[in-house]
Amino acid sequence: MTLIHHDFADQMDRFGGNTALECFNCGTCAAICPLIYEHFPRKMIRYLQLGAKDRILENAKELWRCLHCGLCSRTCPREADPGEVILGLKRYVVANWRKS
Amino acid sequence: MYNPKDIIDLIADNVKKTRSPFGIPKFMANTWWKNASVARDGEALLFTGLMYQFVPYIDTTTHYLERYEDTGWANYLHYTKYLPKLISGTGLALMTSGKEKKRSGRILQDIVKILTKSNVDFGYKPELDDYSGILLYDLGDQDGFVRHAENVAANLKSAGIQKVITVDPHTTYALKVLYPRYTGKSFEVKTYFELIDFSSHNGSRRVTLHDPCFYGRYLELSDVPQKILGKLDIECVNVRNSGEFTNCCGGPAESISPKLSKEVLGRRVEELQSTGYPIIAMCPICLANLRKAGAQVEDLSSLIGRYI
Numbered sequence: 001m002t003l004i005h006h007d008f009a010d011q012m013d014r015f016g017g018n019t020a021l022e023c024f025n026c027g028t029c030a031a032i033c034p035l036i037y038e039h040f041p042r043k044m045i046r047y048l049q050l051g052a053k054d055r056i057l058e059n060a061k062e063l064w065r066c067l068h069c070g071l072c073s074r075t076c077p078r079e080a081d082p083g084e085v086i087l088g089l090k091r092y093v094v095a096n097w098r099k100s
Numbered sequence: 101m102y103n104p105k106d107i108i109d110l111i112a113d114n115v116k117k118t119r120s121p122f123g124i125p126k127f128m129a130n131t132w133w134k135n136a137s138v139a140r141d142g143e144a145l146l147f148t149g150l151m152y153q154f155v156p157y158i159d160t161t162t163h164y165l166e167r168y169e170d171t172g173w174a175n176y177l178h179y180t181k182y183l184p185k186l187i188s189g190t191g192l193a194l195m196t197s198g199k200e201k202k203r204s205g206r207i208l209q210d211i212v213k214i215l216t217k218s219n220v221d222f223g224y225k226p227e228l229d230d231y232s233g234i235l236l237y238d239l240g241d242q243d244g245f246v247r248h249a250e251n252v253a254a255n256l257k258s259a260g261i262q263k264v265i266t267v268d269p270h271t272t273y274a275l276k277v278l279y280p281r282y283t284g285k286s287f288e289v290k291t292y293f294e295l296i297d298f299s300s301h302n303g304s305r306r307v308t309l310h311d312p313c314f315y316g317r318y319l320e321l322s323d324v325p326q327k328i329l330g331k332l333d334i335e336c337v338n339v340r341n342s343g344e345f346t347n348c349c350g351g352p353a354e355s356i357s358p359k360l361s362k363e364v365l366g367r368r369v370e371e372l373q374s375t376g377y378p379i380i381a382m383c384p385i386c387l388a389n390l391r392k393a394g395a396q397v398e399d400l401s402s403l404i405g406r407y408i
Contacts, residue, residue, distance in 0.1 A: 015242075034348050034364050064104040064356045067364065068238050069313040069348035090240025097105055098243075 008051035015095070017088020020048045022080035029072035029082040035065055041072060041082045044089060060093045101357040102169065104239070106178045111235060111355070112244040113181045114189075119248070120150070121235050122157045123189035126226075129153045132205030133224055138212045142223030144263035144290070145256070146215070149232045149271030152207050152384045156200035157192055158354070159388055166358035204384070210405035211267055211292050217408050218297040220265070228259055232274035238352060246282045249274070253285035263288045265295065267401075269314030269383045276319065291315075293382075293400065294324055299331035300407040306335045307403070308375045310368075310390065311346035312383035320344060325382060325400055332407045337375045347371065351385035361389070369393045 005011075009021055023045050030042040040062065047055045056063075066086045073083040114123040122129075130153050138146070168174050180188065215222055233248035256264070264287045266272040276289040307329070315321045322343040326336045341347040350364030369390060372379050379397040381387040390397040 034350075034367070035360070061101065061104060064239070065101075065353065065360060067313075067348045067350065067352040069352070070317045071313075071345070071347070074317055074344060087238075087240060091242045094108060094240045094242070 002052050002054050005051040005053045008053050009048060012048065012088055012092060015088040015091040017048065017085040017092070019079070019081045020045050020085045022078045023049065023076075023082070023085075024078055026077060028075055028077060032071050032075050034067065034069060034071065037065060040065060041086050045080070045082055045085055048085065048089065056089060057093065057096065063090050063093060066090075101360065102165065102174055102177060102355075104356055107355050108236075108239050108241055110177065110181045111239065112241050114185065115231070115233060115236060115244060115248055117185050118189060119251075120154075120189070120231055122154060122161065122192055123185045124154075124157055124193055125186075125189055126150070126230075128189070128193050129157070130226055130229060131201075132208045133226055135205065136209045136212045136224075137216075138224045140223050140225055143221040144223075144265050144288075145228060145261045146212070146222050146224040146267075146292075147256075147264045147271065147275070148208060148229055148267050149234075149274070150229065151231075151268045151271055152204045153201075154231075155204045155384045155388045156196045158385070159200065159392075160192060160196045162354050162358055162361075162392075165355065166362075169358055207384075207399045207401050208267065210399075210401040213408055214296060214401060214404055215265065215292055218295055220295045220297075222265055225259070228256060228261065230255065232271045234270045234274045234278075235355075237274070237278060245278075249279055250283045253279050253283040256287065257285055261287065263290075266291050269312045269319065270385070273314045273318055291321065291324075293328055293404075294321070296328050296404065298408075301333050302407065304333040304335065306337050306375075306377045307380045308339060308372050308377045309336045309342065309380050310349065310372055310382075310386055310397075311342050312381070312386050313346060313348050315382055316342070316346035317344050322346070325380075328404070329380075332404065334403070336380075337377050339371050339375060341371060349386045349389045351383075351389040354389070365389055365393050369395050 030039050070083045073081045111121045230252045233245045236245040280286040311322045349368050350361040354361040382400045
C-alpha cells in the first residue's frame with residue numbers, strides 16, 4: 001500500500017523531470033540501460049507517473065545508480081527523456097534531504 | 101554502494117569551501133602549465149576545468165572507496181566532511197603518486213603543442229581556470245552547482261573572456277549548455293580538437309575510438325576526432341556502440357559505487373578490445389577508468405601530439 005499524490009508530476013516541474021507523463025512504459029530505457037539492473041529506470045518513472053512519492057523516497061538510493069549517460073533518452077520512442085527525469089528525481093530527493 | 105547523501109554532502113562541502121570536489125587546493129592540483137610553453141594572453145582562453153588534473157586524485161580516492169564499499173567502515177564516510185579541508189586535501193595530495201600527476205600534466209602540455217601547431221591564438225591564465233562544478237550537477241545538487249557555476253562564470257566575464265577552448269567533454273557540456281541555461285552567461289566554446297588544423301602522413305595505423313557519452317550523444321561531436329585522425333592517416337575502427345549510441349565506461353558511478361562502475365566498465369572494455377586495436381579516449385574519466393581495467397589506452401591528445 002502506498003499513498004498516491006496526484007500532483008506529484010506537477011511538483012516535479014521545478015526539478016526538471018516534467019516529461020515523465022510522456023512515457024508509455026515500453027521498457028526501451030530499461031533494455032538499453034548499461035546498468036542492466038532490474039527495471040531501471042522504467043520502474044522509477046512509473047512511480048513518478050503514479051504519484052507514488054513514498055516509493056521513490058524509500059528507493060531513493062537506486063537513483064544514483066544512473067550514470068547520466070543519456071542512452072535511454074536518445075532511444076526513447078516517446079521522447080520522454082528518461083535520463084533527465086531521473087536527474088530531476090535526484091534533485092527532488094536532494095532537496096528533500098536538505099529540507100528534512 | 102555508498103549512501104549517496106554522504107558522497108553528495110562531502111563533495112558539495114568540498115566545492116563550497118575549496119572550489120574543488122576533492123578538497124585539493126588549486127595551487128597543488130594545477131601545476132602542469134609551469135612546464136608548458138604557453139602565453140598568458142590570446143584571443144581565446146584555454147580552460148581545462150581541472151578535470152585532467154584531478155584524475156590522479158580520483159584514482160586514489162576510488163582505490164579507498166573500493167576497499168571499504170559495503171563494509172561497516174562505509175558509514176564513517178559521513179564524518180569526513182568535518183575534517184578541516186586543508187588537512188584532508190593535503191593528505192589526499194600526499195597519498196597520490198607524483199608520477200600520475202606528471203602523466204596527467206603531459207596530456208595538457210600536448211594539447212598546448214597541438215593548438216600551437218594549429219596556429220590558434222590562445223592564452224592560459226591559471227587564476228581563471230576553475231572546476232566547472234559538473235559533478236554536483238550530475239549528482240543532483242542543483243543549488244550547489246548553480247552557486248558554483250555563477251561564481252566561475254562571473255570570474256570569466258569580469259576578466260573579459262568571450263572565447264573558451266575546452267579539453268574534456270564534461271567541462272565542455274557545462275560551459276556550452278549548462279552555464280547559459282543556469283547562470284545566464286554564455287561563452288563561445290570550442291573543444292581543442294575542433295581547432296586542429298594540420299595533417300601528417302607518417303604511415304597509416306588503426307585505432308579504436310571510445311566516444312565519451314558527452315561528446316558522442318550530448319554534444320554530437322564524434323565525427324570531428326575521426327576526421328582529424330583521418331588527416332593523420334589514422335583509421336578509426338568502430339565498435340557497435342559508438343557515436344551517438346556509444347556506451348558508458350562506468351566512470352560516473354565510481355564515487356557512489358566502485359563495484360557498479362567496474363561491472364559497466366568490464367562490459368565496455370570487452371567491446372572495445374574486440375577490435376584488437378589500441379583504444380583512444382577523449383575524456384579524463386574514461387581514460388582513467390579504461391586504464392584501471394588494464395586496457396591498452398591513451399588520450400587522443402597524446403596520440404595526435406606524436407604527429408607534430
